[in-house]
Amino acid sequence: MQIAQRHRRLKGMDISNCTVLQGFLPTLVLFLSCMFGLSLGTELSFVTCGSVIKLLNIKHNVRLHSHDVRYGSGSGQQSVTGVTAVEDSNSYWSIRGTRDTVCHRGTPVKCGQTIRLTHVNTGRNLHSHYFASPLSSNQEVSAFGEEGEGDHLDEWTVQCGGTIWKREEAVHFRHRATDALLSVTGEQYGRPIQGQREVHAMSSPSQHSLWKAMEGIFMKPSESPAGSRDYSHSHTEF
Template sequence: MDNCPALSRILWSCMLLSCLCGLSYGTELSFVTCGSVVKLLNIKHNVRLHSHDVRYGSGSGQQSVTGITSVEDSNSYWSVRGTSDAVCYRGTPVKCGQTIRLTHVNTGRNLHSHYFASPLSSNQEVSAFGEEGEGDHLDEWTVQCSGSVWKREEAVRFRHKATDALLSVTGEEYGRPIHGQREVHAMTAPSQHSLWKAMEGIFMKPSESPLGNRDSSHSHTEF
């Protein structure tokens, strides 16, 4: 999928549309896999990681990333992908300590961070960057969890590989035009503000082929 980002976005859009039109299936998967499309909940503040085609008015001027309380918003879906240096084969469980990219499904931009100051708290800015799923090394995040793989029921952290800061929410709220949305930023010290859990989404199943061939089977949770 990483080699055909435009095709991938079309595929995910079709999948999401079919689910939103009434198709919903339970899943036996207990872990997050490469190629899955998920919503991520900050468990301290009960907001889902969100983005939209609204740019910051300061700092980098890149696409903003926020936290929202709404469960249904389609702008909160992120695709779990590999990096330019390490392919993340569809359906493979994401390991604790693995570096991934999170691509915003509706805009094709990657979760990104750098040393710009965030607009409300002056912590490290988090933005969405790139085109059609391709950006740069500042789009890479390491999954921090306690076992061998990223379990769906587990609260995990995402550490920005280049700056060593953690994806966080501390409660600052925006005014117009995105009134009530929370600032998402990155902070060096781990805390309750940097714990996230995989929620609604489409979870790709590992291949069941005895030869180990990778397939495109998937399972859904209810949206």
């Protein structure tokens, strides 16, 4: 059942022109990487649209995570947490465009660009709003929508130092609607998600709101117009 669900979410994702970053991948993704002859490596020095990645909070050494567990307070939507485990498949997110702006597969994500981050295993988007987070009473961050479609509160602006989002660079994600930044400050949940960290949004940038791209599948840009796949179409779902 889980493999079938992952196949539906990965259906339509063009992985014939991408780089797989060494690390732990969901079983189906690893199978597809072998079937299509994808190489392990770190050729790309930047993050691209259509990539499926994990995001590490560098202050607290936890990866952005979600699962089909809902908050018991606030919005009651799907919870978003931080986990220390490297290999957890529930920490994969797909980089997509917004409802109004196309994010062409394989193109570098620009500093200042607004994107959506879609949770691979549940198809819900990273989301925020003015509900209070359950542990710290900061701004709640949740996962929202169905099959990658939610609303305008799913939009985040990438803040980095140059012109494009570089792989080795720590960046901020600013929630477009509320102007708050995706953050972790160390509060830990008890059961049923014991030890996982609270992820929330805060108004001011700090070391708690710095994130770095880690393991995943990075879509390569088209290397030449002739004989290359066309990334100019508007389909941005993975």
